[in-house]
Structure formats: C-alpha cells, structure tokens
Amino acid sequence: GWMLRLFVPSVYCYHESVHNRLVVEAFERAGVVFVDDVDDVPAGAPLMLSAHGTAPEVLARAKERCTVVLDAVCPLVTKVHHEIRTRAARGYHIVYVGHRGHEEAEGATAEAPDAITFVETELEASRVELGNEPIALLAQTTLAVPEWQRIAEIVQERARGEVWMPARSDLCYATTNRQHAVTELAHRVDAMVIVGSANSSNTRALERVARRAGVHHVERVNHAGEL
DSSP: OHHHHHSOSOEEEESOSSSOHHHHHHHHHHTEEEESSGGGSOTTOOEEEOTTOOOHHHHHHHHHHOSOEEEOOOHHHHHHHHHHHHHHHTTOEEEEEOOTTOHHHHHHHTTSGGGEEEEOSHHHHHHOOOOSSOEEEEEOTTOOHHHHHHHHHHHHHHOSSOEEOOSSOOSOHHHHHHHHHHHHHHTTOSEEEEESOTTOHHHHHHHHHHHHTTOSEEEEESSGGGO
C-alpha cells in the first residue's frame, strides 16, 4: 500500500505477492503490475518481491535493475533459505519436499541446487537414492501436514546415516492451524467450502486434508458469488 502512495504511476511485483486471486486483482486495480521476469520491469522502477521467496540470482538482478527493491518474503521462508545454505555448506545433502513449479520451492532450491534432491510425493521418496553423507530434510512451508510427515518418515527410513531436521517443523503455523481446524470440523459436516485460489498451495492442502478426513463434498471457491 505505501509503495503505491510513494511511487507513481506503477509499482511492479515479481510473481504474485500472495496466491490469492482477489488480493492480486485488487492490487492490479490499484496500479501494481505483476511480472514473471525482472527484465520486464522498466529500468529504475520500484519492485516488490513476493512472499514466496526469491532465488539469489533473481534478487541480485533486481537490485541491479531497480531503484527500490522491497523483499516481502515470509520470515518462515527466509528461515528455510538460511537452513539450505547452512546445511549445504556443512556437507549435507538436502532432501527438499515441495510442489514442483511453485515459486517458493523454486526460490528455495536455487540456494544450493547441486546439493538438493527434490521430492514431491511418497512414491518419489521411496525411490530416491541416498548416499552415506548426512541428510538435511527441509520443506516448503505450505505443505499439508500428513504429506510432510509421511514423506519425512520414508526418507528417514531410507537414509544410511544421519538425518537432520529443524527442531520445529518448517510448516507455516497459519497453514497448520487451518489444517487442524479442518480436521476437527470434518466429523461434524457433510460438505465443506474452502475459500481460496486454485494456484494456492495452502488452499489445495486444505482441500486434500478435508477429503482425507472424510468430508464427502468439498468445494473450492474464490468468493461467495461462485457458490
């Protein structure tokens, strides 16, 4: 909001600031231009980086090209980036659990691409080849809790040596709180409406958690008008 007041006529944002269609459309109406390439931003224009985190080379390019760069990355995502850099520097091989193509996963794995094995499913986890080096197990912050737990267990069983994990899960507390709420509600309802966007990892996780918990009819909508 304050960037729109300070900079006229346009503020640019690298990727969607958050994966919420209504929020993105509101920003677009206010004058924010969303881009998927820093080179699409006019030289010298102000740029905001999304909450999902940004690859190091993208951040460097943004600072070269733009007068003002605001990194709106979520602190929990920053923590994962730091853990990846630190563990890779200490000789760990990192198993990163996430959704391919998601901005958060792309930004995080770019921190140490040569030291990372990407895992998205339980099947992939069961097939991953792990050597004798120590393993660091890290995750995209918006995973569904059951998915993360099962994949983590599989990797731990297959590892030949030490497996390091954060003292507390990297999963976002807001994400896990909502998933727990869905699980608690599931036995009391026949249908559940999840409000959120189709490209939101959080939203999709809520849908999967609801179905696994036994809700027979799950609908996802962006707003009440879609009901």
